[in-house]
Amino acid sequence: MRCLLVGCEVLLRELADAIARSPHTIDVEFLPKGLHDLGGARMRPALQTAVDHADPARHEAVLMGYALCGNGLHGLEARRVTLVAPRAHDCIALLMGSRQRYDAYFHSHDGVYFRSTGWLERGRDIEQLARDAGTDFTLADLIAKYGEDNGRYLFDELRRYEKSYRQLTFIETGLESDGRFEQQARAEAAEKNWHFEKIRGDLSLFRKLVGGEWDPADFLVVEPGERIVASYDEGIIKAERIG
């Protein structure tokens, strides 16, 4: 079968690996990580546009290389082609290969910040805030824009979260070219004075998504005329009739 994969660039390496191994023909559309920073309500229209690029004469399904992602998928409509989305809160669950594993890890580790190859090479923290405000949020930029006193205050406020986090966990999938990603993650943890941990990622959800193995326990299949909505339960997302 032929499918259209709409994915987040943060997962590009993992999805590219899955595409290479898939028995199916996969067309791709990757969207910028910046959508994540816009928040759900502003992310969804961009996803919908990409999903609508699917051609019913050509594609049997649109595969979402996304999790619920801050409700970015909430309200996403399958208009002409079936949509398939993994049941996960965010991409960390996808990288760990299971939302149960992510949940258990999340709740047993306080204040964890996650990194993967995609987050290291494509995901800067407060990129969208920076673009909105027209600054890179370096101390020098903030001082230039808001003055010495206010610039320093903003720098501290916008980075205060760093003091709440205690750990940086690097998810290694085995797709890394070399040790540079781990080194970057270790350096970031050291700089912020966070504990560093490396865990093994699991590519099975990516491979199942792109391989067409959509077990209802892990994937939601949304038929044309339905949309994805957040379900606020174990299933994370569910399908609902449009209109």
Place this chain on the structure above:
Amino acid sequence: MVDLQELHDAILNGDAKSAAAVTRAALAQNVPAIELIQQAMVPAMDEVGRRFECQDYFVPELLLSARAMKAALEPLRPLLAASGAQPAGTVVIGTVKGDLHDIGKNLVAALLEGGGFEVIDLGVDVAPEKFVETVQQTNANIVCLSALLTVTMLSMKAVIEGLRAAGLREHVTVLVGGAPVTRQFAEEIGADGYGENASAAVALARSCARSAAVG
């Protein structure tokens, strides 16, 4: 004579030093604290909210105006306490268990303070029991819950259930917010209101306080 417009503009422009200086000068000239709040601070923060809504202001500007407003409010606190003036309401605010995001929550806290509320900020990663306990101890009438992750959003429900179990649910208005939170979610977990952004949260708290005063 002190120009209230000067205080208004200092807050609007995020100039904390001027905001504090003008407030002190006004107090030295016996301008009543309540007049400074109602005629300069509240309108300034309303304007800040309006500019945020139309994307003229962004998070940094909001943070700076909130800082200036707090600086102006500081010298007024002892006077307000001594005069026995009642706050618009008492708010317990925090980011729910498991979630460490605080920029949005801090903004709402600052804007509520500027709007005349007494604000008890419990910080981030706040357990449901802590919210319940604080409401019990302070007689707060509004609880504001923030979450930035869909994986932590459900803790909001646990707070509401905790308030119910403690027999406090009828005494407090529960408002929820944060990027992934929707009106539908707020309704589903039995919250009383949902604020789409920081300035909407303040308007919501005000209308709750008003209806409580009327009812």
